[in-house]
Amino acid sequence: MLLRFLSSVLLAVLATPVVADTVWLRNGDRLTGEIILLDGGKLALKTRYAGQVLIAWKDIDTLRSDQPMLVRRQGFESEHSERLEAAGQGMVRLVNGSSQTIALGSINRLVPPKAVLSDRVIEGNLDAKLDMKRDSSETDEWKVKGNTRVEHGRWRHVLSGELERKVKNDVKTADNWQLEYDLDRFIDEHWFWRAGAGHDEDEFAFLNRQRTLGTGPGYRFWDTELGRFDMIAQLNRVQLRSAEGELSFNTYGLEWDYKRLLWGTRLELYSTAELQLPDIEEVDYVFDAEAGLRYRVNEWARLSLLYELDAARGLGQSTSERRYLLGIGVGW
Template sequence: MLLRSLSAIFLLGAAFPIWADTVWLNNGDRLTGEILLLDGGKLALKTRYAGRVLIDWKDIDTLSSEKPLLIKRSGLDSQHSRSLKAAGKGMVRLQNGSSETVPLASVRQMVPPRPLVKDRIWEGNLDAKLDMERNTDSKDEWKLKGDTRVEHGRWRHVLSGQLENETKNGSRTEDNWELEYDLDRFFTRHWFARASLDQQEDEFEFFTRQRSYGLGPGYRFWDDELGRFDLIAQLTRFQLDSVQGDLDFNAYSLEWDFKRLVWGTRFELYSKAQLQLPRIEEVDYVLDSEFGLRYRLNDWARLSLLYELDQVRGLGDTASDRHYLIGVGVGW
């Protein structure tokens, strides 16, 4: 009896597939899967049989979807649609209480909306670089850099860090690590408060250890399947340790966090930066910034290109440190 009941449940589930979105192409083909987004003339569709595929918007005859979508049309404000229904050639029917049939050519963007209160969203990236030189000098360098974030309800946890090690002719020339944890509490769809804790250690710098604690408001301009843009201001307390003495001071800081998918979901532009204004006479400002591009090979593998610029201005002089990272990574 139990086996018969389980068999009935399995057959019932098989009769109602998970993949509810359907795309009809101009050549007569039909694809089923999950619509991820439309942007830049590319529709990203996640299929069970081929993974994530990109379809030229102009090659689509019509489509249907059972999930809510935020739709942007030419010359109009964004509008919500509870579902999409197939219509005539080159048309689609928007369902949201009333029904409206519109040309596909007028639709520029489709993004699944994200609610303010989320059950759980987990995402992150880990990039790795390995450089081995065997010329006049023997040099080995490796670097790991990653971040992850978990959102649930009105809370967001962000953890980021990096490890860097370099040896030249058998002697270490770089050995440092950094770990930062941010806790965000959202009060509205855009405004939130952030508390931060950061620690760095570097054996080859004058200040071998750095700790900082920050607190301040943040503003989220957008956060959806296409990317995000956050701006955060904080009052931060720094504690620097060295063999010749310690230094404590406060600083004002401004930070941004930007990510944007382009060409469907194939490329990802991202940037993070923090500008600090220490309340000491010796330092005017400290800039820690990075700008990168990731190419998504599949749902988890990435090729990455990263440019880092660290800059310190003080006592009438500016010191800059630039790094380039070309490597592979994983994302989730």
């Protein structure tokens, strides 16, 4: 089944027609490729010969695109165009049944619209951090975090996980990992239903194993080339294990998933968070969140800065743990 799915994805990619947009620069150069988006004064153009390049909007003389675009102009709401045509120095023609010629300088955003519930989204990131200290003791700490998502038709698969290990003077002092899988079924363009499962292992924690099963509705506020924002409410069944035994209970959860591309896709701002309200008296809430920035070095390499927060309250006391990670990664 997996081989058949991957084969269908590959065939769909190979069968997709190549988009050939054209950008004319003020210095007389001409570039061809696929317009990804315009944002923050930078036009992102994906080329076959140089990968993705960023072009200052002020350096563009005119352009042409045969793909539909959402056009945001100063003082106007976003408008849809079937295509863009070159219209002379500093101008472009918007074609949508009728046509109108406008100045490039009046446009501050171009975004190709995503097809609703389409079979074309495969994306993910893998970030790694290594910390080596050599002073009075030798400490090696490394952490790997990754996630990927695949959308096909009305289905979306989301897989995420992380692995952390720390060794001090040849003695292991931290060893934990977690893995989560979510399956979403879209009801319409915005609403979907999620079912998910998670598993955490921590060799050095009092609660050394946690298993979670959950389901509930979600709402996608937007999903464009600029980013996405989802919120999900879930009812979860949690099972904890320790050396003293096992404990099972229900929780009410709320989580979000936010991503925003900046500076012509060069920067990525992202954030995820999950709030759990257990139905036991000993714990009031558990809150896990992370936020970070990724800097695109090239088509696949990333530099990442991540902030993590784990907080909980129970039995009248609050605890929190904060972590800052600086590392390298890959994106697809």
